[in-house]
Amino acid sequence: MTDLSQLEADLAAQIEAAADAQALEGLRVAALGKSGSISALLKSLGAMSPDERREQGPRINGLRDRVAALIAEKKTALEAAELDARLAAERVDLTLPAPPRRKGGVHPTMQVLDEMIAIFAEMGFALAEGPDIEDDFHNFTALNFPPKHPAREMHDTFWLPENERGERKLLRTHTSPVQVRVMQRTNDKLPGWIANGQEPPIRVIVPGRTYRSDSDATHTPMFHQMEGLVIDRNIHMGHLKWTVDTFIARFFETPAVETRFRPHHFPFTEPSAELDVRCDRSGGEVKIGQGEDWMEVVGCGMVHPNILRTCGLDPDVWQGFAFGFGIDRLGTLKYGMPDLRDMFASDRRWLEHYGFSPFAMPNAATGLS
Ligand code: PHE
Numbered sequence: 001m002t003d004l005s006q007l008e009a010d011l012a013a014q015i016e017a018a019a020d021a022q023a024l025e026g027l028r029v030a031a032l033g034k035s036g037s038i039s040a041l042l043k044s045l046g047a048m049s050p051d052e053r054r055e056q057g058p059r060i061n062g063l064r065d066r067v068a069a070l071i072a073e074k075k076t077a078l079e080a081a082e083l084d085a086r087l088a089a090e091r092v093d094l095t096l097p098a099p100p101r102r103k104g105g106v107h108p109t110m111q112v113l114d115e116m117i118a119i120f121a122e123m124g125f126a127l128a129e130g131p132d133i134e135d136d137f138h139n140f141t142a143l144n145f146p147p148k149h150p151a152r153e154m155h156d157t158f159w160l161p162e163n164e165r166g167e168r169k170l171l172r173t174h175t176s177p178v179q180v181r182v183m184q185r186t187n188d189k190l191p192g193w194i195a196n197g198q199e200p201p202i203r204v205i206v207p208g209r210t211y212r213s214d215s216d217a218t219h220t221p222m223f224h225q226m227e228g229l230v231i232d233r234n235i236h237m238g239h240l241k242w243t244v245d246t247f248i249a250r251f252f253e254t255p256a257v258e259t260r261f262r263p264h265h266f267p268f269t270e271p272s273a274e275l276d277v278r279c280d281r282s283g284g285e286v287k288i289g290q291g292e293d294w295m296e297v298v299g300c301g302m303v304h305p306n307i308l309r310t311c312g313l314d315p316d317v318w319q320g321f322a323f324g325f326g327i328d329r330l331g332t333l334k335y336g337m338p339d340l341r342d343m344f345a346s347d348r349r350w351l352e353h354y355g356f357s358p359f360a361m362p363n364a365a366t367g368l369s
Contacts, residue, residue: 002041008063011037015070021078028071038064105355109224109343112331113207116226119250120205123243125228128195128204130178132211133160133169138177142184143268144306156213158221171211175227176268178206179303179322182229183311197311200318201232207327217339224327229303231313231320237261237271237302240321244275244298252277252334254289262296269301269322285336295333298325 011031018024031038041060045053106114117127130138145152155173162168178195182204185197195204206227215221230239241261249257258278266272275298280291300323305315328343335354337343342350 004041004059004063007037008066011067012070015067015074018074018078021075021082024071024074024078031067032064032071038067104358105351106358107343107351108331108335108337108354108356109328111356112327112334113224113226115251116247116325116327116330117205117207119247120228123246125203125205128178128182128206129193129208130172130175130181130195130206132172132209134172134177135167135169138180139170139172139174142180142307142310143176144304144310145267149267158211158213172208173212174210174324175206175208175225176322176324178208178227179229179268179307180311182206183231183308183313185312200313200320201230202320203230203232204228215341217341218329220328220341220344222344223329223340226325226327228323228325229320230322231303231308231318233317233319235302235319235321237321240300240302240323243321244300244323248275248277248297251330252288257289260294262294264299264301266299266301268304268307270304272299272301274299275323286333288333297330297333298323300324 011027014027015024018027028036030036033039038060042064045057045060048056139157140152141147157173158171160169160171181195182198182202183200190196195206204227206229208225208227209222210225211222212219213221228243230243241259245257245259248259249255260276260278261273262276264272264274274296276294276296277288278291279289279293279295280287281293281295282291286295300321303320303322308315308318308320328340331337331343332340337354
C-alpha cells in the first residue's frame, strides 16, 4: 500500500522546487496525467472492496485535489516571477536621450533659386515659365540659330523620337526659348502656366530645368538655369551690367565684388558677352571678390533684332537685354561644393550637410534671412 502522506510530501517538495513552467508541467503529468502516480491510485479504487473504497476514496481524492491546488498555486507564482523578470529587463530608461529624428531640408538648388527670386523680385522682375519639352522652333530657330548650323550641335541636345506629325521635340537645352514665349503671342491652346506673349515693357526671370548630354565635375545632364529678359525703350548694355552686377553683389553678399564683360557669341544676342567675377582659386576653394582669377557666371547680351522681329516687336522701338545663369553652378560657388554632380546624386549625407532649414526663408534685402 502506497504511503499517501509520503507521496504527498514528496510531490509538494518537488512542486515547490520546480524552476519553471516546463518543469512544473512535467510534475503535473507525472502525478495527475493519464499514467501518473495519483491517477494510478484513483484507478486502484475500482479493484477494492466497498469498505476499503469508502475509506481510501476520500483520502486519494483529497490527495489529488491538494496536489492539483499546489500545482495551480505554483504556476501562478512562476508566472508572476517571470513577468517581474521581464519588466526589470525591459525597463525604459527615461533619462536616456531620445534617438535623433530625421529632418527634411531644402535642397541647395531650391535654396539658391529662392534667393535669386527674392533678389530679382525686389528689382521688379516677374516670374515666367515654359515647358521642359520644347520644339526646335522655340529652342533654336526663333533664337536665330540658322538651320543646320553647327551651333545647334554645340548644345548636345537630347532629341525625342519623331511624333506622328513628323516633328522631333527635344529637352530644352537652355531657358532662352521662354524669351520667345514671353514675347510672342501664339494662337495655340497652351496650359495657363506657360508664358504666352505679353506687351512690353517686359521684365521677367525664368527659372527652370535644362538638359544637355554632358557630365563631368561642372556639367550634369539636367541642370537649372535662370533666364532674365528686359524689353523696353532705350535699353542698353549699361542697364544689363548694372542689373547683373547688383545681383552678384547681393547674391554673394559682398559689395566689393568685381566683374568684367568678356566678348562672346550667342546667336540670339548682339553684342554678346560672358560676365566673369573676380575670385581666388588658389586654396582649392573659390573665394569671390578677391584674388587674381576670373570665373564665368553668366551668359548675356542685347536681344538680337531678329528675335524681336520674330516675336512681332519693332527693333527700332523696343530693345532689351537677356541673361542666363546656371542656378546649381551659382550654388556650388556660393556654398563651396567641389562637384556639381553631387547636387543630383541624392546622397542623404550630402543633402544633410549642404541642405537648408525650411524655416530660414530668404528675404528681399539680403537674399537670406
Ligand atoms: N542660353 C545661353 C546658354 O545657355 C545663356 C544666355 C541667355 C546667353 C541669355 C545670352 C542671353 O548658354
